[in-house]
Amino acid sequence: xxxxxxxxxxxxxxxxxxxxxxxxxxxxxxxxxxxxxxxxxxxxxxxxxxxxxxxxxxxxxxxxxxxxxxxxxxxxxxxxxxxxxxxxxxxxxxxxxxxxxxxxxxxxxxxxxxxxxxxxxxxxxxxxxxxxxxxxxxxxxxxxxxxxxxxxxxxxxxxxxxxxxxxxxxxxxxxxxxxxxxxxxxxxxxxxxxxxxxxxxxxxxxxxxxxxxxxxxxxxxxxxxxxxxxxxxxxxxxxxxxxxxxxxxxxxxxxxxxxxxxxxxxxxxxxxxxxxxxxxxxxxxxxxxxxxxxxxxxxxxxxxxxxxxxxxxxxxxxxxxxxxxxxxxxxxxxxxxxxxxxxxxxxxxxxxxxxxxxxxxxxxxxxxxxxxxxxxxxxxxxxxxxxxxxxx
Ligand SMILES: *Cc1c(COP(=O)(O)O)cnc(C)c1O
Numbered sequence: 001x002x003x004x005x006x007x008x009x010x011x012x013x014x015x016x017x018x019x020x021x022x023x024x025x026x027x028x029x030x031x032x033x034x035x036x037x038x039x040x041x042x043x044x045x046x047x048x049x050x051x052x053x054x055x056x057x058x059x060x061x062x063x064x065x066x067x068x069x070x071x072x073x074x075x076x077x078x079x080x081x082x083x084x085x086x087x088x089x090x091x092x093x094x095x096x097x098x099x100x101x102x103x104x105x106x107x108x109x110x111x112x113x114x115x116x117x118x119x120x121x122x123x124x125x126x127x128x129x130x131x132x133x134x135x136x137x138x139x140x141x142x143x144x145x146x147x148x149x150x151x152x153x154x155x156x157x158x159x160x161x162x163x164x165x166x167x168x169x170x171x172x173x174x175x176x177x178x179x180x181x182x183x184x185x186x187x188x189x190x191x192x193x194x195x196x197x198x199x200x201x202x203x204x205x206x207x208x209x210x211x212x213x214x215x216x217x218x219x220x221x222x223x224x225x226x227x228x229x230x231x232x233x234x235x236x237x238x239x240x241x242x243x244x245x246x247x248x249x250x251x252x253x254x255x256x257x258x259x260x261x262x263x264x265x266x267x268x269x270x271x272x273x274x275x276x277x278x279x280x281x282x283x284x285x286x287x288x289x290x291x292x293x294x295x296x297x298x299x300x301x302x303x304x305x306x307x308x309x310x311x312x313x314x315x316x317x318x319x320x321x322x323x324x325x326x327x328x329x330x331x332x333x334x335x336x337x338x339x340x341x342x343x344x345x346x347x348x349x350x351x352x353x354x355x356x357x358x359x360x361x362x363x364x365x366x367x368x369x370x371x372x373x374x375x376x377x378x379x380x381x382x383x384x385x386x387x388x389x390x391x392x
Pocket of ligand 1: 084085086087112153157182184185204205206207216218
C-alpha cells in the first residue's frame, strides 16, 4: 500500500476520481437532482442498496468531495457538509440528542453556540451546564447520568484559551460521552482533535477553510456511526450546503496549508509586537511563552494559528477609538480571511452573553481580537502602530 500522504498533499489531491470529461479541475455540479438509468436502480438507490446521488438535499458530488477532504485531513472515518457552521452545530446536537439529554459545554464558545444551547435546545428539553475553561479539575462533578455530549472550542473564540485535548479525550472516554471539538480556529492543518480522542470535529468552513471571505459552509467529521446518524437527520431536515459553496470550499482547501503557515507567522510577529507595546495590558496568542497554556498549545498544535486577543489600556472608549483609527485592517464580523480583521467581541459576537458570562470567559470591554491576514506583517504592524498613536 502507498505511504500515507501528508496533509498538504491530501488538501490538494483529494477530489472526485472520475468526472465526465476528465477535467483536471473538478467542475461545479449545479443541479438539484440526478437521473437514474432505470426504474430498478432508482429503487435500489432510494433503498440505500447502491451508492449514488439522488437529490442535492441528500448529497451532491461537490459536497461529497468537500466532506471527504475534511474527513481525511482530520483523520476521521467520515464527514458531512452543511450550509453554515451553525447548521453543522445545530444539526449535530439535534441529530444525536433527545429530550432529557444534557450537554457539558465549555463556557468559552462561539456566541451563536451559546444562543443555540440557551434559547433553542432548551425549548426541546435538552439542558446544558457551562464549565470553566480554566477549572478543568471541576468538570468531573458536573457530568450527570444524562450527559451525552461534551462540547469545546480550542483555541477558544474570542479569548484564545487552550484546553488540553489529551486530558479531555481521556475524560470523555471515562464518562462515556461524545466529545465534540469545534476546530475552527486551528483547522486540521494545525491540530487534529480526533487523534486525541474526539469523536467529532466541527468546522465553520466560512472561516479559514474558505479563507477569502466569500461563502458560508460547515463540516462535521468523525466516527462513521455518528456521521451516519447526522446524515440521516440532515437528509430530511434540510441544512444542505449549496453545490456552489462546496465547490468553492474544496478549491480553497487546496491552499489551506500555505495560508495557515503565513497566518501563523504573521500572527506571531503581531503578538510579539503587541507584547512589548506600552499601551497593551496583556496579549494572548497560543505560541507566546506568556500564554498560560503555552506548553499544552505546543503539544497539540503545530503552529499558533492566525488569531490573537489583547487588552488595550484605556478601557472600552480607547478600544473604540483604536478600531476607528485603523486604516488597513477591516472591521467586519468574520475571521480567517486573507485580509486582517480587527473586532470588538464584547459589543458584537458576544454581546448576548450576560455581564457575568463575559467576565468569566474573558470577553472584557477592552478586549480586541485580531485575525491576522496575509498582508505583509510589517504593513499590518504599521497600521496597528499608527492606530495606537492616533487613539491616545
Ligand atoms: C463562525 C464560527 C461558527 C459559526 O459558523 P458560521 O459559518 O458563521 O455559521 C462556529 N464556531 C466558531 C468558532 C466560529 O468562529
